[in-house]
Amino acid sequence: xxxxxxxxxxxxxxxxxxxxxFSRWLIIGIAVVFMALMFVLPLVVIxxxxxxxxxxxxMEAFDDRATTHAIWLTxxxxxxxxxxxxxxxLAAAWCVSRFQFRGKRLLTALIELPLWVSPxxxxxxxxxxxxxxxxxxxxxxxxxxxxxFALPGIVLSTIFVTFTFVARVLAPQMEAQGQAEEEAAMxxxxxxxxxxxxVTLPKIKWGLLYGxxxxxxxxxxxxxxxxxxxxxxxxxxxTVPLHIEVLYNEYQFxxxxxxxxxxxxxxxxxxxxxxxxxxxRGAA
Amino acid sequence: MSIHIHNISxxxxxxxxxxxxxxxxxxxxxxxxxxxxxxxxxxLLRIIAGLEFADEGAGSIEFHGSDVTNRTAYERKAGFxxxxxxxxxxxxxxENIAFGLRVMKRPERPSREDIDRSVTELLRRIALExxxxxxxxxxxxxxxxxxxxxRALAVGPQVLLLDEPFGxxxxxxxxxxxxxxxxFHDETRVxxxxxxxxxxxxxxxxxxxxxxxxxxxxxxxxxxQLRENPENEFVADFLDSVMI
Numbered sequence: 001x002x003x004x005x006x007x008x009x010x011x012x013x014x015x016x017x018x019x020x021x022f023s024r025w026l027i028i029g030i031a032v033v034f035m036a037l038m039f040v041l042p043l044v045v046i047x048x049x050x051x052x053x054x055x056x057x058x059m060e061a062f063d064d065r066a067t068t069h070a071i072w073l074t075x076x077x078x079x080x081x082x083x084x085x086x087x088x089x090l091a092a093a094w095c096v097s098r099f100q101f102r103g104k105r106l107l108t109a110l111i112e113l114p115l116w117v118s119p120x121x122x123x124x125x126x127x128x129x130x131x132x133x134x135x136x137x138x139x140x141x142x143x144x145x146x147x148x149f150a151l152p153g154i155v156l157s158t159i160f161v162t163f164t165f166v167a168r169v170l171a172p173q174m175e176a177q178g179q180a181e182e183e184a185a186m187x188x189x190x191x192x193x194x195x196x197x198x199v200t201l202p203k204i205k206w207g208l209l210y211g212x213x214x215x216x217x218x219x220x221x222x223x224x225x226x227x228x229x230x231x232x233x234x235x236x237x238x239t240v241p242l243h244i245e246v247l248y249n250e251y252q253f254x255x256x257x258x259x260x261x262x263x264x265x266x267x268x269x270x271x272x273x274x275x276x277x278x279x280x281r282g283a284a
Numbered sequence: 285m286s287i288h289i290h291n292i293s294x295x296x297x298x299x300x301x302x303x304x305x306x307x308x309x310x311x312x313x314x315x316x317x318x319x320x321x322x323x324x325x326x327x328l329l330r331i332i333a334g335l336e337f338a339d340e341g342a343g344s345i346e347f348h349g350s351d352v353t354n355r356t357a358y359e360r361k362a363g364f365x366x367x368x369x370x371x372x373x374x375x376x377x378x379e380n381i382a383f384g385l386r387v388m389k390r391p392e393r394p395s396r397e398d399i400d401r402s403v404t405e406l407l408r409r410i411a412l413e414x415x416x417x418x419x420x421x422x423x424x425x426x427x428x429x430x431x432x433x434x435r436a437l438a439v440g441p442q443v444l445l446l447d448e449p450f451g452x453x454x455x456x457x458x459x460x461x462x463x464x465x466x467x468f469h470d471e472t473r474v475x476x477x478x479x480x481x482x483x484x485x486x487x488x489x490x491x492x493x494x495x496x497x498x499x500x501x502x503x504x505x506x507x508x509q510l511r512e513n514p515e516n517e518f519v520a521d522f523l524d525s526v527m528i
Contacts, residue, residue: 186335202374
């Protein structure tokens, strides 16, 4: 009798949806092995290769004009792209979550476009529009404005690729929060600007920060779209990802992986910040 | 301040929420908008506040004789208390109450000291002295309700609009707050409209009750008038069924 009671006490009631221990461990095991092989191992390899010639070899990689220029260019691109896409993303999310209008579903779909269009196409489009043989090519040349194979082109294609992040994070959040607080602010005499700064922004700030972090990470790491429009001109239009490819193709493995480790670190920092901004904190 | 609603209609797509509504509310009156859900009472309240706009056409809304039909909520400044209070959760109770004063244009805005004084005074009136530094999430439903009311009153509105003010509260708190609101209204005499689906509430609180059904006003009158002389089948039926 006692044994039976004890037994009942020990075995937790199994939920209808829970798996048997065997399949549970199998699923977890597969996931862990997959993550280790696909994500952790490559990360380890990057740092291992980068430090193959020790700390000095690693630092030497950055003592190179082309490398420092690539880093500087990438920072510039991010510094232009991220604020613009924060604005565009906010505007798009606002539009989609606050208004009912014809074509709303099309706009919602367009926000996600960068996720399912190959970045190469994003680059190609701008070449076709602004390149020497492109639609606006001749008139741009007339006014000696250079977009393709120059900073504007790189920024444009990066904006295209990273537009989605802020908008995608914010739109569902703003929709879920509703606008009762905004309406309350209005009946209390707040104008649109005061409403945004004092009521809306504090409500969405974590989501917004999360979107900005993702947007920043992607704008620094974008390869495909930038590759098409930049022309790979060393010391001029090579961003960090493009520069890594150049170094690698020139068999400069240590510098290639050293620079790559910077992007990898950026990814890790992004991951940490992302976790921090999405953990429920005073969900109020 | 009196409110004059003339021939207001509102449709959402093919659904007609309000059809040719006429209503007059006198200065200092306490009026209940009563009806089953979907009868258009909240829509009417939101149109009065300027949170929703009536269909274009003949209709008009006047506040104390001046036409506000095309004014925004921000210009009308009717005190509005939302069904779920819509308090600013990232601000303290005191900051919530001070919000309407702080967003005023500089020439009209009271000094910091005056704002603090009004907030303290309002906290006292809603019996929440010492709660100024709390956040709305730390308050009970009844307390939040009172904060929402104080926030609306801080700017000294001439019209007070309440959407299901006691809807989310338990029966006991509801009774207490009802009495408190009636008393409060008797002291301040701010023209007040409130939406409810609870007949007891409407009849106990209001000077006059407006009964709405399917976007039409069925009857307007004092609780006694409505009880004794229901004008049509719906009113008789509705009052009866709830009385049981």
